Every structure is written in C-alpha cells, then in structure tokens.
Amino acid sequence: DADVTQTPRNRITKTGKRIMLECSQTKGHDRMYWYRQDPGLGLRLIYYSFDVKDINKGEISDGYSVSRQAQAKFSLSLESAIPNQTALYFCATSATEDSYNEQFFGPGTRLTVL
Amino acid sequence: AQSVTQPDIHITVSEGASLELRCNYSYGATPYLFWYVQSPGQGLQLLLKYFSGDTLVQGIKGFEAEFKRSQSSFNLRKPSVHWSDAAEYFCAVGQYNNNDMRFGAGTRLTVKP
Numbered sequence: 420d421a422d423v424t425q426t427p428r429n430r431i432t433k434t435g436k437r438i439m440l441e442c443s444q445t446k447g448h449d450r451m452y453w454y455r456q457d458p459g460l461g462l463r464l465i466y467y468s469f470d471v472k473d474i475n476k477g478e479i480s481d482g483y484s485v486s487r488q489a490q491a492k493f494s495l496s497l498e499s500a501i502p503n504q505t506a507l508y509f510c511a512t513s514a515t516e517d518s519y520n521e522q523f524f525g526p527g528t529r530l531t532v533l
Numbered sequence: 534a535q536s537v538t539q540p541d542i543h544i545t546v547s548e549g550a551s552l553e554l555r556c557n558y559s560y561g562a563t564p565y566l567f568w569y570v571q572s573p574g575q576g577l578q579l580l581l582k583y584f585s586g587d588t589l590v591q592g593i594k595g596f597e598a599e600f601k602r603s604q605s606s607f608n609l610r611k612p613s614v615h616w617s618d619a620a621e622y623f624c625a626v627g628q629y630n631n632n633d634m635r636f637g638a639g640t641r642l643t644v645k646p
Contacts, residue, residue: 509576524578
C-alpha cells in the first residue's frame with residue numbers, strides 16, 4: 420500500500436464551486452505539505468503543517484485553505500475555484516526528527532477548473 | 534530565500550547514450566540538495582540527495598550527482614539511459630531544520646529508441 424495517498428486522483432469542476440482535496444499518510448510523519456505543480460514553474464508550496472495544531476502559509480496560499488484533521492490527514496480546500504487553479508496538486512510528508520526535511524510525495528491530484 | 538534553476542526544459546537522448554541534467558542553486562550557506570523523478574501519472578520519487586561529505590552521490594536506478602560548490606551546481610548524470618528513464622526530473626534545494634524547500638521548474642527527458 421502507498422504511504423501517502425491522495426483523493427480524488429482527478430477532478431473536473433466549475434468556476435465558483437468549493438472543492439476539497441484529501442491526503443492521508445501511513446508514514447507516521449508529523450509534517451505535511453501541499454504543493455501545486457504548473458508546467459514551467461515546478462512545485463510551489465501552498466500550505467504546510469508541522470503538527471495538528473500548527474498550520475502555516477506557504478509561497479502561494481491565496482485562494483486556498485487547509486485542515487489538519489489528524490496526524491495522518493491533511494486536506495486542501497478551494498473555497499471558490501477559479502480557472503487559474505487548474506493544476507496538479509501534491510501532498511507530501513516529512514519526519515520532524517529529519518532536520519534535512521526529506522519529503523515523501525503522494526501520487527497527485529489533477530484538478531481542472533472550467 | 535534559496536532558489537533553483539534547471540536551464541533545460543526538455544532534453545532528448547538516444548537509448549544507451551549518456552545523460553547529464555543541469556541544476557544550479559542560489560543559497561548562501563551549505564544547501565541540502567535533492568533530485569526527484571516524476572514518471573507520467575506518478576508522484577515524485579527521490580533519486581538521491583546531498584547533505585555533506587563526498588560530493589559525488591549515488592542514487593537509485595543508476596543515477597549519480599556531483600555537488601560543485603564553486604559552480605553552485607548539482608548536476609544529475611547517468612552513463613547509459615534506458616527507455617524507462619523517460620520522465621520529468623526536478624532538482625530541489627532545502628535548508629537545515631527548515632521546511633522551505635524550493636524546486637526547479639523541471640527537465641523533461643525523452644528517450645529515443
């Protein structure tokens with residue numbers, strides 16, 4: 420079984436709709452991240468969480484919100500989706516005791532906003 | 534903040550040929566450097582990482598990378614490319630005890646038969 424899972428894997432939605440992307444992990448890591456990937460831009464950090472009570476904005480948090488429901492679960496929400504949020508979204512985890520912050524990635528969610 | 538540049542957006546090589554993917558970083562202190570591979574429809578898989586010590590690091594799938602501080606580079610190499618190596622490759626730089634990892638824009642590798 421995969422250590423980091425994301426649901427759904429693909430989603431098509433319309434402008435203005437609320438969307439939630441979910442991430443679960445079985446690695447036992449405290450730290451979780453949400454990235455978006457756009458062609459030619461690589462991965463950019465949206466939000467990260469160091470534990471259940473700690474949520475932080477990343478490089479591009481506008482238009483997004485997150486919820487850390489448990490150590491193993493970290494959800495990303497788009498309150499009112501817009502077309503320029505069409506992208507590939509990745510969840511990642513890392514271990515608090517790993518000072519070098521090696522991150523482990525889920526398979527990604529491809530989101531299309533029409 | 535640190536940053537990463539991958540100068541080549543797309544590279545095509547013939548199967549069996551050697552490969553070098555370039556990565557340049559900008560960071561004042563000793564960086565922590567990573568190469569990830571993303572196969573079509575897949576997440577990112579770590580190929581190798583450099584934190585300190587020997588500047589030539591070996592990774593999975595026959596890849597290696599060399600850290601050159603004087604050139605601010607961490608280029609990825611493979612002596613003989615296989616068709617299954619076709620993928621997108623990302624270089625990333627991080628800091629000690631800091632979540633702020635920055636990724637390059639990626640290099641897409643095509644392998645010709």
